[in-house]
Amino acid sequence: MSEHETQPTGERDQQAQDTHRKDGEDLTQQDAPQEDGAQVSTGVDAVPEAAIPELVIISGMSGAGRSTAAKCLEDLGWFVVDNLPPALIPTMVELGARSQGNVARIAVVVDVRGRRFFDNLRESLSDLDTRGVTRRIVFLESSDDALVRRFESVRRPHPLQGDGRIVDGIAAERELLRELRGDADLVIDTSSLNVHELRAKMDAQFAGDEEPELRATVMSFGFKYGLPVDADLVVDMRFLPNPHWVPELRPFTGLNEEVSAYVFNQPGAKEFIDRYSELLQLIAAGYRREGKRYVTIAVGCTGGKHRSVATSEKLAARLASQGVETVVVHRDMGRE
16 A cells, blocks of 8 residues: 555645645746746746737638638738637747747637637637737628528538538528627628738738738749749740750850850840840739739740749849849759
């Protein structure tokens, strides 16, 4: 028989009460700094106020555009978490607060997919308010007719319809979200909005005075290996002489200065860069107006080694000088 089992019942009860009191004291002091760094806080009280991230909670009717709204915030630089259980929202805010400013704005998508946890949302919101976290609720609304059409067009059931009809699931969801809709800071009715119009509304609310950035990927490729499937614009540089047929240039790539000089000393090469750069300025402005944030420009030649590589580098430099965040990728260079 163990030492614990031989103790009188009264002594064991007293020890249990003392242990319980100690546990309670530890919980109330859990945000205090620990010498060994082993204690992890579950709140943001110990974090300087300036470090607490801004929080947006995206919710609303299934099919009303939550994913589009979340993607818009992600494109604006927000850290987006989809379908996070509401009970974990304060923890997410704390992690952001401890990121040393790397996560300054957090967007959380909360919907009926996490309905087992939905009852915890109000408690989490109350906790955030107590801690002084700046938060907003965006609620995406839509008419029953519009939601039915959207679900039928994608041939998917409503997450709450069960064995019933789509309208039954919509009705159940409206009832479940009624209180949250009343607490929303921003309600957007998407019944008659397309994707671009919804993005424009989100931009108007969250982009501030800054024009949303356009990010470009300039990708060189070889036509003999196939077109890039993700290309938005395709440029064909095969109208220029191929350095492959110049023995002293053949071993090198378009990154080599001699190869680049050879390519852009050909008739029409420099004029092409100038005029296409001007065209890209018009296209970029239109993409921004339409809410498009990413564009892939595929620049091709026969093998993706010389002309396309040199041209991609030139175009990327022009785009960067125009304020477009640009990444260069040479898909097929070194493949031969």
